[in-house]
């Protein structure tokens with residue numbers, strides 16, 4: 001077993017006064033194991049190309065074994081495999097541009113953002129090029145319809161200027177599985193116009209600077225062909241948007257950022273192995289699913305707080321908010337996810353969590369060791385702030401005390417908490433975490449009889465918006 005495996009500890013929940021009886025999870029093992037079998041059978045059926053029964057449509061189980069498939073292909077075919085080509089595109093873009101604008105929304109956006117915030121330097125975009133290992137700055141758009149935000153980006157990209165050097169040049173990675181999402185398509189049209197100006201309408205250069213990630217047909221696919229884009233990456237059939245982080249949707253932006261995408265995939269493979277082989281009680285996917293489900297059904301905890309301890313995890317939590325909401329928020333079911341970032345949100349939402357309704361299961365996400373040298377508070381000759389007594393304490397010491405103190409306060413009031421622990425925050429542990437949460441979501445869907453794939457409820461607003469716009 002890899003020493004950097006993420007772990008789940010529900011000890012703070014499995015106590016009658018805090019949540020569940022100590023043996024609740026073990027008693028629920030048969031149902032969890034049956035749901036696991038169903039998820040494994042779904043993956044097998046999907047891989048065989050067989051047709052699912054009507055009640056399982058859509059069956060987008062392609063995400064499950066995608067990491068194994070991509071890695072095997074990379075080992076066999078090297079630079080001509082999809083991973084090999086993604087790495088080559090990322091290196092090519094890196095050598096010719098200083099900024100990449102990633103366009104996409106929902107599942108075509110949240111994963112890349114989560115990866116950037118978790119793994120890049122916290123001030124990546126503000127650093128000089130050499131301090132970024134020459135990697136481009138990354139901007140996100142097409143994830144909203146905010147006029148002034150897009151105008152601001154156009155200012156930043158240098159309106160009307162023809163780019164003369166790598167430092168001025170920028171490119172676009174446009175991501176849309178359907179190729180028809182209005183937010184992304186509108187932003188692409190506006191930005192493409194400015195990119196053409198910045199390339200002095202040189203269509204060969206424009207084609208090199210636009211890399212689409214899209215389905216195997218559709219409006220964006222056709223537009224890419226028309227523009228002459230040579231590198232177009234697929235969102236594979238059978239992989240839904242919010243399950244696509246480990247396809248080109250997340251891997252291409254991550255590779256542009258300089259992240260180790262092989263480690264990301266290997267982390268996901270390690271989680272798949274763990275999920276398949278470990279029993280309830282030692283299986284992070286099944287244990288997390290079981291405790292969350294039992295707390296909802298037996299204790300009415302239908303708010304799931306992902307309580308992240310570290311700024312770098314905020315967008316990972318937002319990615320999970322989408323995954324859980326769109327997968328299980330159907331037929332008037334599904335818990336409400338909410339991500340908080342501590343200690344920041346202890347000063348805003350903390351009051352409600354400590355003394356508000358007893359409708360929350362709090363899952364802490366903690367990180368074992370920082371990447372950088374721990375900073376000590378240090379001494380000051382004036383000591384106006386009276387911190388000299390803590391001079392030796394480091395920021396990680398303070399965070400640890402806050403984590404322990406907060407959980408103690410919850411425990412003292414019989415408020416349940418569980419812990420999801422990442423030994424370090426890196427591509428391998430994140431690969432595990434993303435795969436764990438995707439698997440847990442589909443296992444829970446099978447457990448409660450909700451199809452975790454598809455998002456029929458999102459269509460209503462799109463239909464109305466289009467009707468309003470097009471008259």
Ligand code: PA5
Pocket residue numbers: 105106107108175176177178179180181184240241242243326455
């Ligand atoms: O999870 C999903 O499928 C959605 O959130 C989509 O990712 C989102 O609606 C964007 O769709 P598309 O990639 O087709 O532009």
